[in-house]
Amino acid sequence: MQLVKAEIIAxxxxxxxxxIMDTNSHWISQELDLLGVKVVRKTTVGDNRTxxxxxxxxxxxRADIILITxxxxxxxxxxxxxxxxxxxxxxxxxxxxxxxxxxxFFRRRGREMTQLNILQGHLPSCCTxxxxxxxxxxxxxxxxxxxxxxxxxxxxxxxxxxxxxxVLPELPKRFDLPIIYHKxxxxxGIGESWLADLIKDWENxxxxxxxxxxxxxxxxxxxxxxxxxKDKNLLIEEVQTxxxxxFPLIEKYIYGYDEETLETAIGKLLKNAGKTLALAESCSGGxxxxxxxxxxxxxxxxxxxxxxxxxxxxxxxxNVSSETLQSHGAVSEETATEMAIGVRKLFGSDFGLASTxxxxxxxxxxxxxxxxxxxxxAGEGFVETRKLQLTQERLINIQLTGVSxxxxxxxxxxxKDK
Amino acid sequence: MQLVKAEIIAxxxxxxxxxIMDTNSHWISQELDLLGVKVVRKTTVGDNRTxxxxxxxxxxxRADIILITxxxxxxxxxxxxxxxxxxxxxxxxxxxxxxxxxxxFFRRRGREMTQLNILQGHLPSCCTxxxxxxxxxxxxxxxxxxxxxxxxxxxxxxxxxxxxxxVLPELPKRFDLPIIYHKxxxxxGIGESWLADLIKDWENxxxxxxxxxxxxxxxxxxxxxxxxxKDKNLLIEEVQTxxxxxFPLIEKYIYGYDEETLETAIGKLLKNAGKTLALAESCSGGxxxxxxxxxxxxxxxxxxxxxxxxxxxxxxxxNVSSETLQSHGAVSEETATEMAIGVRKLFGSDFGLASTxxxxxxxxxxxxxxxxxxxxxAGEGFVETRKLQLTQERLINIQLTGVSxxxxxxxxxxxKDK
Numbered sequence: 085m086q087l088v089k090a091e092i093i094a095x096x097x098x099x100x101x102x103x104i105m106d107t108n109s110h111w112i113s114q115e116l117d118l119l120g121v122k123v124v125r126k127t128t129v130g131d132n133r134t135x136x137x138x139x140x141x142x143x144x145x146r147a148d149i150i151l152i153t154x155x156x157x158x159x160x161x162x163x164x165x166x167x168x169x170x171x172x173x174x175x176x177x178x179x180x181x182x183x184x185x186x187x188x189f190f191r192r193r194g195r196e197m198t199q200l201n202i203l204q205g206h207l208p209s210c211c212t213x214x215x216x217x218x219x220x221x222x223x224x225x226x227x228x229x230x231x232x233x234x235x236x237x238x239x240x241x242x243x244x245x246x247x248x249x250x251v252l253p254e255l256p257k258r259f260d261l262p263i264i265y266h267k268x269x270x271x272x273g274i275g276e277s278w279l280a281d282l283i284k285d286w287e288n289x290x291x292x293x294x295x296x297x298x299x300x301x302x303x304x305x306x307x308x309x310x311x312x313x314k315d316k317n318l319l320i321e322e323v324q325t326x327x328x329x330x331f332p333l334i335e336k337y338i339y340g341y342d343e344e345t346l347e348t349a350i351g352k353l354l355k356n357a358g359k360t361l362a363l364a365e366s367c368s369g370g371x372x373x374x375x376x377x378x379x380x381x382x383x384x385x386x387x388x389x390x391x392x393x394x395x396x397x398x399x400x401x402x403n404v405s406s407e408t409l410q411s412h413g414a415v416s417e418e419t420a421t422e423m424a425i426g427v428r429k430l431f432g433s434d435f436g437l438a439s440t441x442x443x444x445x446x447x448x449x450x451x452x453x454x455x456x457x458x459x460x461x462a463g464e465g466f467v468e469t470r471k472l473q474l475t476q477e478r479l480i481n482i483q484l485t486g487v488s489x490x491x492x493x494x495x496x497x498x499x500k501d502k
Numbered sequence: 503m504q505l506v507k508a509e510i511i512a513x514x515x516x517x518x519x520x521x522i523m524d525t526n527s528h529w530i531s532q533e534l535d536l537l538g539v540k541v542v543r544k545t546t547v548g549d550n551r552t553x554x555x556x557x558x559x560x561x562x563x564r565a566d567i568i569l570i571t572x573x574x575x576x577x578x579x580x581x582x583x584x585x586x587x588x589x590x591x592x593x594x595x596x597x598x599x600x601x602x603x604x605x606x607f608f609r610r611r612g613r614e615m616t617q618l619n620i621l622q623g624h625l626p627s628c629c630t631x632x633x634x635x636x637x638x639x640x641x642x643x644x645x646x647x648x649x650x651x652x653x654x655x656x657x658x659x660x661x662x663x664x665x666x667x668x669v670l671p672e673l674p675k676r677f678d679l680p681i682i683y684h685k686x687x688x689x690x691g692i693g694e695s696w697l698a699d700l701i702k703d704w705e706n707x708x709x710x711x712x713x714x715x716x717x718x719x720x721x722x723x724x725x726x727x728x729x730x731x732k733d734k735n736l737l738i739e740e741v742q743t744x745x746x747x748x749f750p751l752i753e754k755y756i757y758g759y760d761e762e763t764l765e766t767a768i769g770k771l772l773k774n775a776g777k778t779l780a781l782a783e784s785c786s787g788g789x790x791x792x793x794x795x796x797x798x799x800x801x802x803x804x805x806x807x808x809x810x811x812x813x814x815x816x817x818x819x820x821n822v823s824s825e826t827l828q829s830h831g832a833v834s835e836e837t838a839t840e841m842a843i844g845v846r847k848l849f850g851s852d853f854g855l856a857s858t859x860x861x862x863x864x865x866x867x868x869x870x871x872x873x874x875x876x877x878x879x880a881g882e883g884f885v886e887t888r889k890l891q892l893t894q895e896r897l898i899n900i901q902l903t904g905v906s907x908x909x910x911x912x913x914x915x916x917x918k919d920k
Contacts, residue, residue, distance in 0.1 A: 100541040102531030103715070109546075113520030123518040124553060128527075128544035135542065142560070266519070277576045277618040287578075297549075298577050299516055300657065308521065363809075369795025370788035373809050377787025380863050380896055388815045391781075391791050391807040397849065401808075401819070431815065445798050455610075473612045477636060478798055480659065 088259045089124045090116050091147040093139050095155035097130045108153045120261040131161045140171050154238030156221035158200035169208035177209045182222050214250050218242050265319040269307040271337040272491045276300045286330050303487030346490045347375045353497050354385035362431035363389035364423040367441035368485045387431035402426030415441050415452050417469050424462035436462040437489050443481045459489050461496045468496050506677045507542045508534050509565040511557050513573035515548045526571045538680040554585050572656030574639035576618035592628035600631050600640050632668050636660050683737040687725040689755040690909045694718045704748050721905030764908045765793045771915050772803035780849035781807035782841040785859035786903045805849035820844030833859050833870050835887050842880035854880040855907050861899045877907050879914045886914050
C-alpha cells in the first residue's frame with residue numbers, strides 16, 4: 085500500500101479574477117478522497133506561460149498524480165496544451181482519431197467547424213489521447229518517471245465525464261491505494277473549544293491512524309474522524325468504536341452524522357414519531373420556516389407558520405394577551421411562551437416554536453440590547469424557553485436564532501420522549 | 503501606478519478532502535479585482551507544517567500581498583499561528599488587548615470561556631493585532647521587506663468583516679493602485695442572452711477603456727461596467743453617460759445599482775411611499791419573508807406573513823374559500839388571488855403577496871408538474887397574477903419563486919404609481 089499524493093492545478097484568468105468559482109477542484113477532491121488518494125495541494129494560476137510552467141514543475145516534485153483543468157479552448161489565450169508539450173519536450177502533431185472525434189462532434193450537432201476546432205485534434209506526441217465525448221477539447225494523459233498527469237477541459241460536465249470514464253478507474257490500476265474512511269459527527273449548541281475540552285482525553289488517546297478535525301460553522305461544530313488502513317470494514321468498525329466511546333461525553337449535543345443537517349434530523353424525529361410542527365417567528369422573520377420547508381417531504385410534519393412582525397398581530401393572530409405585551413414587552417419570556425402556545429393552537433400541531441427578539445441594528449435598549457432573543461417550544465403540557473444573547477449583526481442573529489430554535493425543539497423532543 | 507500582485511493561501515485539510523468548498527478565495531479574488539490588485543495565484547494546503555511553510559515562502563517570492571485564510575481555531579490541528587511565528591522568526595506572546603477582546607466576546611454571549619480560548623489572544627510578537635469583532639480568532643497583519651501579509655479565520659463572515667473593515671481600506675494606503683471605477687446595473691426578469699440582444703449596439707460602441715461583464719445569477723443578471731483611467735471623476739462621468747444611454751433600452755428590468763438587492767430596492771419603494779406589505783407563502787415556505795426581513799429597518803413596511811402549508815389553513819387563516827380550493831386546486835390562479843387578498847386584509851397592509859405551487863421533488867401531476875407555481879400581488883382595487891413554470895429542483899424553485907414574487911410587487915408598484 086502506498087500513500088499516493090495528488091495535486092490539482094486549475095488554469096484560467098477568470099478563476100483568479102473571481103469571475104468564475106472553481107467548483108472543479110472541489111469535486112475532484114471529493115472523488116480522490118473516496119478513492120484513498122491524498123490531495124496535498126490545489127493551485128490556481130492564470131493564462132500565463134511562466135506561472136503555468138512553474139506550477140507544473142512544483143507539482144511534479146510533490147505529487148504522484150497531477151490533475152489539470154482548464155486552458156484547453158481553441159483560442160490564443162489558452163496555453164495548457166502547448167505548455168504541456170514544452171514541459172514534456174515533445175512536438176504537437178495531428179492525432180487523426182482526435183481530429184475525427186472533433187469533426188464528428190460538430191457534425192452531430194449540425195454546427196460548422198473552424199480551422200481552430202480542427203487544431204483541437206492536434207496534441208503533444210508524448211501524450212495518450214483520451215476522447216472527450218461531450219466536448220471538443222480532448223483529455224491528455226502523460227506518464228513521466230512514475231508520475232501521472234491528466235489534462236482536462238475546465239467545463240465542469242466535460243471534466244467530470246473524463247474523470248469518471250477514465251481517470252477514476254485508471255488510478256487503482258496504477259497505484260496500490262490505501263483505504264480511507266471518514267465519519268462526521270454533527271453537534272449543535274456547544275462551541276469548538278468547549279467541545280475540545282469535553283473530549284480531550286478521548287482525542288489524545290486516538291490511535292495514530294485515526295485523525296480528528298473540528299469543523300465549526302455558525303452554531304454548529306462538526307467532528308470529522310478520518311481513518312487510514314488496508315481493510316475498509318475494519319476501519320468502519322474501529323471508527324464506530326471511537327464514536328461509541330466519545331458519544332456519552334457529548335451525547336446531548338449530537339444531532340446526526342455525515343450529510344445530516346439539523347433540519348433533516350428534526351424532520352426525521354417528527355416523521356418517525358408522527359408529530360407535527362408550527363412556527364411563530366418574529367425576529368427570525370421566516371428564516372426557520374425556510375430551513376424546515378427546504379427539506380423535501382417537510383409537508384408531512386410542517387403545518388405552517390405565522391410571522392407577526394408587530395405587536396397587534398401577535399395578539400390578533402396568536403392570541404398573545406395585550407397585558408403581557410404591555411407589562412413584559414414583545415421581547416420577553418412571557419411573550420415567547422404565549423406565541424408558542426398560540427401558534428400550536430392555531431395550527432393544531434404537536435409542537436409550537438416561537439422566536440421574539442431584537443435582530444438589530446436598531447431597536448436595542450440598555451435593558452434589552454441588540455441580540456437579545458427569547459425562544460420557546462410548546463408541547464402537550466409543557467413550554468420550554470431560553471434567552472439568547474447574540475451579536476450586533478442582524479443576519480447572524482437571525483441565523484443563530486434559527487439554529488437555537490431548532491435545537492430547542494430537538495432537546496424538548498428528546499426529553500419528552502424519555 | 504504599480505502592478506500589485508496578490509496571492510491567496512487557504513489552509514485546511516477539509517478543503518483538500520473536499521468537505522468544504524473554498525468560497526473565501528473566490529470572494530477575496532472579486533474584492534481584490536475591484537481594487538485593481540492582480541491575483542496571480544491561489545493555493546490550498548492542508549494542516550501540515552511542511553506544506554504551509556512551503557506555501558508561505560513560495561508566495562513571498564511572487565506576491566506583494568499575501569492573504570491567508572483558515573487554520574486559526576483554538577484546537578491542536580490549527581497550525582497557522584505558530585507557523586507564522588516560526589516563519590517570521592518571533593515568539594508567541596500575550597496581547598492583552600486581544601485576550602480582553604476574546605473575553606468580552608464570551609461575556610457578551612454569556613458563555614463560559616476555556617483556557618484554549620484565552621490562548622486565542624496570544625499572537626506572534628511581530629504581528630499587528632487586528633480585532634475580529636464577530637469571532638474569537640483575531641486577524642494578524644505582518645510586514646516584511648515591502649510584502650504585506652494578513653492571516654484571517656476561515657469562517658466566511660469573519661474573514662469578510664476583517665477584509666472589509668481592515669484589509670480593503672488598508673491596501674490603497676500601502677500601494678499606488680490604478681484607478682478603476684465599477685458600476686453595476688441590476689436587472690431582473692430577463693435572461694442573459696435576451697439582455698445581450700437588446701443592448702448589443704450599445705455594447706459594441708463602448709469605448710476601449712470601459713469594459714462590460716454579464717454576471718448572471720438565479721433570476722437576475724448584473725451588468726458590470728469597469729472603467730480604467732487616471733481621473734476618477736472623469737471615469738464616473740463617462741460611465742454615467744453610458745448608463746444614461748443604455749437605460750431606455752432596458753428600463754423595465756432595472757431595479758437598482760451596485761450593492762442594491764431586489765429586497766432593498768423594494769424596501770425603498772415601500773418606505774418612500776409610506777406603504778406596507780404582507781405575505782402569504784405556501785410553496786416558498788418563508789423564504790420571501792426571510793429575504794424581506796433580512797433588511798435592517800424592514801419592520802417599517804413589513805407587517806407580517808402567514809405560511810399556510812396545508813389547505814385547511816389557507817381557508818381558516820386567510821379565508822380562501824373551500825370551493826375555490828376544491829374546484830381549482832391549491833395551485834391555481836384563483837387560490838393565489840384569494841391568498842393575496844386574504845393576507846392583505848388580515849394584516850391591513852397596502853400590498854398582499856402570495857405564492858402557491860409545487861416545489862418538488864414530489865407532488866407533481868401531468869396537469870401540474872413539479873415547478874408549477876402561481877403568484878399574486880393584491881393592492882387597492884387590483885390583483886395581478888403570474889404563472890411560473892420552474893425547474894425540478896426544490897431549492898431553486900423556492901428561490902426563483904422569491905425573485906418572481908418580489909419582482910411582481912415591483913412591477914405592480916411602478917404601474918400603479920403611474
